[in-house]
Amino acid sequence: MTFTKVNSKVVRVDLNQSGPVVARRGAMLFYTGTVHFSPHQVPGAGGMPGGMGGIVSMAGRMMQGEHEATMVAQGNGVVHYGFRGLETHIVDMSAGGELRVEASRLLAHTSGLQSAVVQASAAPAAAGGGGGGLLGALRGAATGMVTGTGMFTTQLSGYGAAVLLAHGGIIELQVGGPAPVFVDPQSFVAALGPVRTDLKSTMSWRNAGRTGGESLQLECTGQGIVYVQASEEKL
Amino acid sequence: MPLGAHDLHPLSFRAMRLLEKSKRVIEAQLSNTSIRALSGSMVAYEGQVSFKSAGFGGGEGVLAGLRQRATGEGLSLMEASGTGIVYLAHRGRNVTVLDLNNETLQVESEQLLALNGNLSTNVAFAGVRGGMSGQGLFTTTVTGTGQVALLSSGGPLIHLEVSPQYPLVVDPDAFVCAKGQLTQSFVTDVSWRSAIGQGSGEAFSLKWDGMGVVSIQPAER
Numbered sequence A: 001m002t003f004t005k006v007n008s009k010v011v012r013v014d015l016n017q018s019g020p021v022v023a024r025r026g027a028m029l030f031y032t033g034t035v036h037f038s039p040h041q042v043p044g045a046g047g048m049p050g051g052m053g054g055i056v057s058m059a060g061r062m063m064q065g066e067h068e069a070t071m072v073a074q075g076n077g078v079v080h081y082g083f084r085g086l087e088t089h090i091v092d093m094s095a096g097g098e099l100r101v102e103a104s105r106l107l108a109h110t111s112g113l114q115s116a117v118v119q120a121s122a123a124p125a126a127a128g129g130g131g132g133g134l135l136g137a138l139r140g141a142a143t144g145m146v147t148g149t150g151m152f153t154t155q156l157s158g159y160g161a162a163v164l165l166a167h168g169g170i171i172e173l174q175v176g177g178p179a180p181v182f183v184d185p186q187s188f189v190a191a192l193g194p195v196r197t198d199l200k201s202t203m204s205w206r207n208a209g210r211t212g213g214e215s216l217q218l219e220c221t222g223q224g225i226v227y228v229q230a231s232e233e234k235l
Numbered sequence B: 001m002p003l004g005a006h007d008l009h010p011l012s013f014r015a016m017r018l019l020e021k022s023k024r025v026i027e028a029q030l031s032n033t034s035i036r037a038l039s040g041s042m043v044a045y046e047g048q049v050s051f052k053s054a055g056f057g058g059g060e061g062v063l064a065g066l067r068q069r070a071t072g073e074g075l076s077l078m079e080a081s082g083t084g085i086v087y088l089a090h091r092g093r094n095v096t097v098l099d100l101n102n103e104t105l106q107v108e109s110e111q112l113l114a115l116n117g118n119l120s121t122n123v124a125f126a127g128v129r130g131g132m133s134g135q136g137l138f139t140t141t142v143t144g145t146g147q148v149a150l151l152s153s154g155g156p157l158i159h160l161e162v163s164p165q166y167p168l169v170v171d172p173d174a175f176v177c178a179k180g181q182l183t184q185s186f187v188t189d190v191s192w193r194s195a196i197g198q199g200s201g202e203a204f205s206l207k208w209d210g211m212g213v214v215s216i217q218p219a220e221r
Helices: A054-064 A133-147 B011-015 B061-071
Strands: A003-005 A011-014 A021-024 A028-040 A070-081 A087-101 A106-110 A114-119 A152-166 A170-175 A181-183 A188-192 A195-201 A216-222 A224-229 B018-020 B026-038 B042-056 B076-088 B094-107 B112-115 B120-125 B138-152 B158-162 B168-170 B175-188 B204-216
Touching: A003 A087, A011 A106, A087 A224, A152 A188, A152 A224, A170 A181, A170 A216, A170 B042, A181 A224, A188 A195, A195 A224, A224 B042, B018 B094, B026 B042, B138 B175, B158 B168
Parallel strands: none
Antiparallel strands: A003 A011, A011 A070, A021 A070, A021 A106, A028 A070, A087 A152, A087 A188, A106 A152, A114 A152, A170 A224, A181 A216, A181 B042, A188 A224, A195 A216, B018 B026, B026 B076, B026 B112, B042 B076, B094 B138, B094 B175, B112 B138, B120 B138, B158 B204, B168 B204, B175 B204
């Protein structure tokens, strides 16, 4: 394994084995050896002086919504990462694959993984199945506000390893079995493999206010694993 | 499913199992049955499950709403019904499943995550306790046969046995639930020191006498 857990909240990585590691800025706890940290850029994201500026950058940022600043660690040594006392979870992608994760829930990944910002398939306007018109618009607005997850997510693809952050630990759910899988949008952390997530709303005029607080759900279809945290807490 | 001779649980009880999926997640298995859980506590589910509001812990109907207003024992439940597996969790807190066999459990309403079977909830007068610490005069009771999933902050629940020779005194802010033939009383340790602001910070305590089990969490609310 590239990343190893020191305890449930801290991971260590040996840069000699892993190569450069991209991590959320400020998540480095300590390191040994000669390690250099420098800002890292996700394609399509703004804010890099000398890179894309102005409108392109702004558009990138808007698209990202909640992209987190990252840094890349290079050199020889062992780096320890942790963030706000949140539980970590290592996803092994040494066999290749694609991981879609909320930017705020990604702690680190090896630089061999290609990272990009993609549109989550749950575009608010099309959400809900039969949610056109005013109610559809309301749902769309509610989605962004309620979930805080926005329309875009970070996609990592290729070979390597990534570390997820979760409040209260992670459970893995297999997608592709006989039973469909639904996840609370606030508890959704990431999806590994070709998993499609569609936002569904069980809300209608009829049951408004009587949905038991579970009116929005992410329906996961396809083949893969979804990672769910034991909390509805946003990061 | 036929009921095996070795199986002590009634059939309906098995069909609606609550399991500890991890330290912080409860797995509830539904087969055309329903469970009640804290509103908004679903993190994921598999299968065909629908959710609807199931009112408050004080019983049924309008009276329950009024009672909730009057007592401050707020407990908003939802009902999950259908066939599948529901995963329940709340703010990353630890979970514990307790079995009730025709018993009554006194529980802090905010520590309740889920209940199944024929369990009914009510709000009862618990005597004068913790008046200063925000723990009200009322407590939620869960009665019947089934399983209850409880939340605890700071770590797993700690179960403490109470017997007639050994009464137990707990901090009202750490108290989670009590089961058995227990009477509760309120101990104060207010002296002139408290009056001049030199109290120990443990002026009010809950004392349990009788026979039973009291559970506390390793954190104070």
